[in-house]
Amino acid sequence: MIFTTTEKLHFVYYLLLGLLSLPLLTECSKIRLVGPSRCSGRVEVYHEDGWGSVCDDHWSITNAEVVCRELNCGTVLESKTSAFFGEGDGRIWLDDVKCTGTEQSILKCPHRSMGDNDCGHGEDAGVICSDYVRVVNGSNRCSGRVEVQDNGHWKKLCGDDRSGNNADVVCREINCGPSVAQDKVPYFGEGPKLENVKSNCFGNESSFSQCTRQETTDICPAATVVCKHSRPIRLMNGTGRCSGRMEIYHDGQWGTICDDRWGMQEATVVCQELSCGSALSIKYNAHFGRGQGQVWLDDVDCTGHEKSLSDCPHRGFGEHDCDHNEDASVICSVVSPLRLVNGTDRCSGRVEVRHDNQWGTVCDDEWDIKDAEVVCRSMDCGTAQSSKNSAFFGQGQGDIWLDDVTCFGNETSLIHCRHPTLGENNCGHGEDAGVVCSGIILLITLLLTLFTLVSRQCLK
Numbered sequence: 001m002i003f004t005t006t007e008k009l010h011f012v013y014y015l016l017l018g019l020l021s022l023p024l025l026t027e028c029s030k031i032r033l034v035g036p037s038r039c040s041g042r043v044e045v046y047h048e049d050g051w052g053s054v055c056d057d058h059w060s061i062t063n064a065e066v067v068c069r070e071l072n073c074g075t076v077l078e079s080k081t082s083a084f085f086g087e088g089d090g091r092i093w094l095d096d097v098k099c100t101g102t103e104q105s106i107l108k109c110p111h112r113s114m115g116d117n118d119c120g121h122g123e124d125a126g127v128i129c130s131d132y133v134r135v136v137n138g139s140n141r142c143s144g145r146v147e148v149q150d151n152g153h154w155k156k157l158c159g160d161d162r163s164g165n166n167a168d169v170v171c172r173e174i175n176c177g178p179s180v181a182q183d184k185v186p187y188f189g190e191g192p193k194l195e196n197v198k199s200n201c202f203g204n205e206s207s208f209s210q211c212t213r214q215e216t217t218d219i220c221p222a223a224t225v226v227c228k229h230s231r232p233i234r235l236m237n238g239t240g241r242c243s244g245r246m247e248i249y250h251d252g253q254w255g256t257i258c259d260d261r262w263g264m265q266e267a268t269v270v271c272q273e274l275s276c277g278s279a280l281s282i283k284y285n286a287h288f289g290r291g292q293g294q295v296w297l298d299d300v301d302c303t304g305h306e307k308s309l310s311d312c313p314h315r316g317f318g319e320h321d322c323d324h325n326e327d328a329s330v331i332c333s334v335v336s337p338l339r340l341v342n343g344t345d346r347c348s349g350r351v352e353v354r355h356d357n358q359w360g361t362v363c364d365d366e367w368d369i370k371d372a373e374v375v376c377r378s379m380d381c382g383t384a385q386s387s388k389n390s391a392f393f394g395q396g397q398g399d400i401w402l403d404d405v406t407c408f409g410n411e412t413s414l415i416h417c418r419h420p421t422l423g424e425n426n427c428g429h430g431e432d433a434g435v436v437c438s439g440i441i442l443l444i445t446l447l448l449t450l451f452t453l454v455s456r457q458c459l460k
Contacts, residue, residue: 031070031106035085039073039129042085045093045107047114052091054106055119056081058301061311062101063109064127065141070105073129074149075141075174080126087121095119100305132209133157133170135225137188141307142176142227145188148197148208150215158198158220165203166211167225173208176227187359187397188224196220233273233309235330237288242276242332245288248296248309250317255294258322259284265304266312267330273308276332277413283329290324298322338379338414340435342393347381347439350393350432353401353414355422360399362414363427364389370409371417372435378413382438395429403427 032051035041043054064079095117099109131149138144146157146166157166167179196218201211234254238244246257267279298320302312339359343349351362372384403425407417 031067033067033071033073033127033129034088035126037131039068039071039131040085040127042083042088042124042126043067043106044088047091047093050090051088052093052115053088053121053124054097055092055095055117056123056125057117057119058096058098058313059125060099060306060313061141061308062303062306063097063099063106063125064129065101066099066103066106066109067127068129071129072154073131074134074154075130076127077130077173077175078128080128081123083122083124083126085124085126088124089121091115092117092119092121092124097125098303100303101307102305130173130208132207133173135170135174138226141311142171142174143188143225146170146223146225148199148213150197150213155197155215156220157223158196158216158218159223165201166199166208166223167227168203169201169205169208169211170225171227172206174227178228180226180228188222233270235270235274235332236291238329238331242271242274243288244329245286245291246270246328246330247291250294250296253293255296256291256324256327257300258295258298258320259326259328260320260322261299261301262328265302266300266309266328267332268304269302269306269309269312270330271332274332278333279330280333281331283331284326286325286327287329288327291327292324294318295320295322295324295327333413338375340375340379340381341396343434343436345439347376347379347437348393348435350391350396350434351375351414352396353422355399355401358398360401360423361396361429362405362433363400363403363425364431364433365425365427366404366406367433371405371407371414371433372437373409374407374411374414374417375435376437376439379437380439385436385438388434388436389431391430391432391434393432393434396432397429399423400425400427400429400432405433 030046032044033041034044044051045054059079059081061076061079065076068074068076093114095112097109097111103109133148135144135146147154148157171177171179196216197213198216199211199213205211232249234247235244236247247254248257262282264279264282267282271277271279296317297314300312300314306312339352340349341352352359353362367387367389369384369387372387376382376384401422402419405417405419411417
């Protein structure tokens with residue numbers, strides 16, 4: 001049997017993933033939470049034969065998200081500062097931690113050298129994670145497919161007629177406000193095929209753990225939620241909904257954001273959160289007019305990878321030294337975002353486009369390597385290795401947003417290529433288009449490097 005280059009790469013990819021999951025390697029992860037439960041407490045790191053804490057400088061919800069995922073503790077609820085769970089003792093191992101949110105361990109996030117800090121234990125960082133429920137595969141941490149923990153494993157929650165009550169409890173538990181009813185059920189992937197859980201909430205439970213639930217092997221649709229974010233944002237006084245003065249809702253009222261330290265990383269988070277494409281420019285000095293009421297945020301310091309502006313480090317709500325002459329603004333590209341689904345990594349898979357708050361697919365009519373090249377470049381995935389037709393990465397669901405896409409290959413976004421009106425097509429999901437980008441080669445190189453480094457460390 002002769003294997004293609006891509007198939008060989010896929011084999012190596014899966015082999016490395018298997019090797020990286022060996023107990024020998026996972027024992028190198030030395031993270032724990034010291035607090036009231038396994039999934040909430042002061043963050044501590046094991047280094048040089050001793051446990052030590054983490055300083056809360058630059059501590060954010062994104063850092064906490066990495067900790068929760070690393071400890072298999074579901075969805076992050078809150079990041080805590082100022083020794084919320086009490087002061088630790090011994091060394092302070094980490095300071096100025098700045099995760100992007102995609103890391104598999106907090107030790108992989110950028111930070112000062114181990115033990116290098118300017119903190120005291122009164123600044124020990126903590127997290128609160130959800131032991132029982134998590135929301136995955138959504139556009140932000142407050143939307144997605146619901147999974148529940150059962151006997152130490154995460155399993156798909158079945159959607160049914162009682163999903164409204166279940167959604168209210170889930171949204172409340174993950175600190176995302178009430179659930180938002182959807183005219184059309186969004187699709188966030190199917191999740192595990194054989195391990196499902198049915199649940200029945202009345203809607204007034206304080207935790208999903210209080211709802212009745214039972215394991216089932218029945219085939220059922222995945223439960224999904226879209227929650228009203230605890231702190232929604234908006235752009236005001238611009239030329240459209242994707243440009244204007246930055247405002248955030250807090251404590252029952254809208255307020256502005258000071259332009260101190262305001263930059264493209266913050267604008268990138270805003271544009272993505274509002275489904276407005278990429279950030280084109282940032283504006284200072286009340287470019288779109290002076291706001292009114294509170295100045296809610298100052299010294300916002302995003303990495304650019306946060307899912308919500310309120311997840312970025314900042315002084316604290318209402319803490320500032322600004323007036324409305326310094327109101328911050330952004331201008332976004334209004335380009336529908338892209339994602340690749342069901343591939344072997346983030347740089348291969350079925351091409352999906354977000355439009356009208358729904359993810360949908362692209363038909364493979366006229367689909368070729370030039371179209372794939374635009375997708376790979378816009379997703380920072382290198383060059384296109386191949387374009388895929390006939391639902392090579394599986395059939396999607398929902399709308400088919402694009403058909404007869406014709407790119408020259410130099411466009412910055414797939415939406416900039418020639419195509420009929422969004423949603424106009426003569427296709428079925430058996431014709432869903434896909435791509436394989438060269439990013440997979442870079443990924444395997446990184447995995448090989450990681451495997452070598454971790455193996456050496458574990459065998460010391």
